Amino acid sequence: MASVTLNKIAKVYPNGFKAVHEIDFNINDGEFVVLVGPSGCAKSTLLRMVAGLESITGGELVIGDKVVNRLPPKDRGAAMVFQNYALYPHMKVRDNLAFGLKLQGLPKPEVEARVNDAAKLLEIEPLLDRYPRQLSGGQSQRVAVGRAIVKKPQVFLFDEPLSNLDAKLRASMRVRITELHQQLKAAGQPCTVIYVTHDQVEAMTMGERICVLKEGRIQQFDTPSKLYNAPANTFVASFIGSPEMNMLDATLSTNGESATAELLGASGAVRTSDLPALAVANVKLGLRPENVLVNASDEAGVLWLDSELSHIEYMGSELFAYFKVGATTITSRVPANQAGELATQKRGDRVRIGLQLAQAHWFDAASGNNLKTSH
Ligand SMILES: Nc1ncnc2c1ncn2[C@@H]1O[C@H](COP(=O)(O)OP(=O)(O)OP(=O)(O)O)[C@@H](O)[C@H]1O
Ligand SMILES: [Mg+2]
Structure with missing residues (x-):
């Protein structure tokens, strides 16, 4: 023992x-x-x-x-x-x-x-x-x-x-x-x-x-x-995960069945089933780099943003791409065989990136605690 x-x-x-x-x-x-x-x-x-x-x-x-x-x-x-x-x-x-x-x-x-x-x-x-x-x-x-x-x-x-x-x-x-x-x-x-x-x-x-x-x-x-x-x-x-999770300031407003997340000057619909039960307006929205898409498609629940490519790190089977939306950097992790156009793009190029809001983690902006698991 x-x-x-x-x-x-x-x-x-x-x-x-x-x-x-x-x-x-x-x-x-x-x-x-x-x-x-x-x-x-x-x-x-x-x-x-x-x-x-x-x-x-x-x-x-x-x-x-x-x-x-x-x-x-x-x-x-x-x-x-x-x-x-x-x-x-x-x-x-x-x-x-x-x-x-x-x-x-x-x-x-x-x-x-x-x-x-x-x-x-x-x-x-x-x-x-x-x-x-x-x-x-x-x-x-x-x-x-x-x-x-x-x-x-x-x-x-x-x-x-x-x-x-x-x-x-x-x-x-x-x-x-x-x-x-x-x-x-x-x-x-x-x-x-x-x-x-x-x-x-x-x-x-x-x-x-x-x-x-x-x-x-x-x-x-x-x-x-x-x-x-x-x-x-x-x-x-x-701390866990590399590259680091994207952590974005956002506000949430719920309206019965539907909810809206506002971030980086844009707003996207979020299913209330994907949200914490607590109604907190000011949140940190955490999104793993694998949940940031680079190839525009009509997928539901994705918030598309215009961004500027900062740089790309080639890791072999995948690549890490860093984008700027205003002053905020957003990291995406893309399998090399799905990089498409991105593989040929250069610093400063405009790229549409898609945030998969359904995969987001929601944290209280004040305490930093996970709103889904901390109550
Ligand atoms: N003898 C000591 N007297 C006063 N403070 C100490 C003493 N030994 C360690 N500390 C402090 O206690 C804290 C924890 O130290 P510790 O060595 O346990 O950290 P650690 O997590 O092992 O860090 P590292 O990853 O650098 O090894 C640190 O702030 C350190 O400065
Ligand atoms: Mg030590």
Whole structure:
């Protein structure tokens, strides 16, 4: 049993700065959860509090069925992998893996068996007699993971473990780490994972659930698809998804069956069934770039606007096009094989763009909260 529960956990640093504001969440036994948010939102602080490397100012931290606030790190059943790997430079890989176990006083045969098992699982057997300086970044990263695995922790804590790797290696290590979580489960050594990153792609591809943080507060704790399709507020909506969601100032007026959205000097009809029940006049209308059309057609529920092409980014199978409507930039994401005329157009050209209002997300302009999900 190694669920991790935070009850009103708070952190005030000695200088008086409150980094974590009474956070509550529960991570299930064996679950893979990602903490994500911009720099300084307190991801590391939270992780270090779970590990026992940082004191807890308020609230209760429960691992399994034990309150662990006052337990030293080694008694919490958690193992942490750091961004800089923190390998001992003067020890061979084998000894780096064995070191913590020897300190615990485990018998030699047990230490050897665990080191060999981990090396096999991570495919680092050929590296066991090398020194850390003789390893590539990706290999060092695997050794750092190995050093956590040999401890047979109930909870794995990762703090941005891939940020020192190049993009390609990062992508393959993402897959390896999620596979490892599955493999350990299959091998009867299930572990709960808390994985910290500021990279939303890493979060979306790895997390079974994702906790989005901002300034020491939870914005939303949900599955990747919920975060994408029903963001709790404008912060989550803008943070998740690339290119970013378009966020447009609009006013809504409902008139019984029909409703009208006014934005960017134009107005479009919206089905009331697509609108939040709350009647709020001033809204932010959020629209994913894939819901901005570039090829004029008569589709219902689309608000067509005249725009000026700013620039296009070619991504291979798709392209990202940036348009200006007055001072507002609108981003569209178009599959390359549907780009049509746009592929030959240049900066400054006039383009009709279509906003699929039925796909819009509606946020309260004042609070930023999602009007459909926040009441
Ligand atoms: N020892 C400290 N004393 C005072 N404030 C601190 C201390 N350590 C961190 N902070 C502050 O607490 C906040 C959270 O820091 P933390 O390192 O947890 O952020 P983070 O989300 O991990 O950021 P990053 O993505 O840059 O690693 C920041 O505003 C930071 O400046
Ligand atoms: Mg950090």
